[in-house]
Amino acid sequence: MASEKGTLYIKGSRDVEVTKPDVTLGDLLSMECTDRAVLAKIRSLKLLKFKKSGRQRCVVSILKIIGRIHEVCPSLDVQNMGEQDIIVTYEDQKTPALAWHIAKTAFVAAVTFFGAAFSIMAFNNDVDVTKLFGQIYEFVTGESTNSITVLEVTYSVGVTAGILIFFNHFGKKRFTVDPTPMEIQMRLYENDIQTTLIENSDRKGEEIDVGGVGAADISGDRRT
Amino acid sequence: MWAEWVQQIFLGIVGLSAGVAVAGGLFAFIVELGVIADFADRTHTGEKILFYEDCTALGGILGNLIYVFGIGVPAGNAGLGIFGIFAGIFTGCWAMALAEILNVFPVFMRRARIVRYMTVLVVSLAVGKGLGACLFFFQGW
Numbered sequence: 001m002a003s004e005k006g007t008l009y010i011k012g013s014r015d016v017e018v019t020k021p022d023v024t025l026g027d028l029l030s031m032e033c034t035d036r037a038v039l040a041k042i043r044s045l046k047l048l049k050f051k052k053s054g055r056q057r058c059v060v061s062i063l064k065i066i067g068r069i070h071e072v073c074p075s076l077d078v079q080n081m082g083e084q085d086i087i088v089t090y091e092d093q094k095t096p097a098l099a100w101h102i103a104k105t106a107f108v109a110a111v112t113f114f115g116a117a118f119s120i121m122a123f124n125n126d127v128d129v130t131k132l133f134g135q136i137y138e139f140v141t142g143e144s145t146n147s148i149t150v151l152e153v154t155y156s157v158g159v160t161a162g163i164l165i166f167f168n169h170f171g172k173k174r175f176t177v178d179p180t181p182m183e184i185q186m187r188l189y190e191n192d193i194q195t196t197l198i199e200n201s202d203r204k205g206e207e208i209d210v211g212g213v214g215a216a217d218i219s220g221d222r223r224t
Numbered sequence: 225m226w227a228e229w230v231q232q233i234f235l236g237i238v239g240l241s242a243g244v245a246v247a248g249g250l251f252a253f254i255v256e257l258g259v260i261a262d263f264a265d266r267t268h269t270g271e272k273i274l275f276y277e278d279c280t281a282l283g284g285i286l287g288n289l290i291y292v293f294g295i296g297v298p299a300g301n302a303g304l305g306i307f308g309i310f311a312g313i314f315t316g317c318w319a320m321a322l323a324e325i326l327n328v329f330p331v332f333m334r335r336a337r338i339v340r341y342m343t344v345l346v347v348s349l350a351v352g353k354g355l356g357a358c359l360f361f362f363q364g365w
Contacts, residue, residue, distance in 0.1 A: 115314025117287025158243015
């Protein structure tokens with residue numbers, strides 16, 4: 001068994017979703033090794049077992065994964081090129097009801113649409129743009145006016161242009177190749193959630209690490 | 225004649241710049257507070273984020289047109305109710321997102337050494353906001 005030589009490179013992302021209750025190393029990591037046979041063996045190694053039903057989540061330390069590999073191939077050199085803690089989420093994959101999904105999307109669409117409309121009107125009302133336009137018009141032309149002037153028209157064009165430039169797309173059409181601000185926000189939010197999950201489980205001592213799991217494995221240093 | 229044209233063009237430039245600046249500022253404020261990203265995440269519809277952006281953009285554009293030109297929308301009381309509930313949800317989330325981004329809660333929790341009963345705090349916050357809004361409208365402030 002101890003004949004494996006060479007280096008195994010592993011890389012995992014921070015957030016993995018699995019649909020089977022038995023989690024193997026291949027589900028969590030991508031890996032590379034010169035010895036193909038070792039690669040196949042390690043890919044199918046079982047790491048976790050979830051209960052069949054419901055949604056469950058745990059955080060696995062990369063040390064636990066390396067430990068598991070070393071149980072089978074003690075002389076293998078393992079190099080981690082990816083994350084140090086991996087969030088594993090198990091979800092019993094029921095086909096999500098399409099109608100429910102559409103209903104949720106419609107709800108968020110309504111909230112954002114009416115919310116944005118309300119916000120711009122609230123802003124216009126707050127600073128009283130109608131009055132301000134009248135004042136600017138009188139300042140420039142010397143005549144007071146109560147009707148719609150060029151200011152109202154260009155302001156509306158400006159607001160429209162500003163919104164589209166800011167969001168960087170309309171419909172499927174993108175103006176530049178950059179991600180839109182909302183996509184960036186979405187990623188930032190996900191990152192915050194992942195960091196919180198990992199740190200929470202570490203603080204509560206729930207992380208599956210080499211120190212806590214398995215009585216024989218007392219050499220592992222508990223992190224504080 | 226000449227001077228009048230120059231004035232109109234000048235006003236046009238002022239209006240255009242004002243519009244772009246206002247749109248940039250207001251919508252940066254909405255997006256950077258992460259309200260909409262929050263909605264998408266909570267409802268697990270993250271792949272629809274571009275659609276939500278379109279809705280936000282469209283809402284802003286139409287809302288502005290309706291306000292500035294005083295366009296009448298014959299939607300009746302039902303339409304008003306729909307507008308009210310969704311605009312209310314949005315504003316409520318927005319206000320809370322603002323408090324969240326400014327780290328109001330963590331600071332107070334730490335100062336007052338509150339570690340439990342967070343749910344009570346959140347509920348009382350929501351009820352307080354609702355009562356405040358009711359008081360404001362019914363008193364006609």
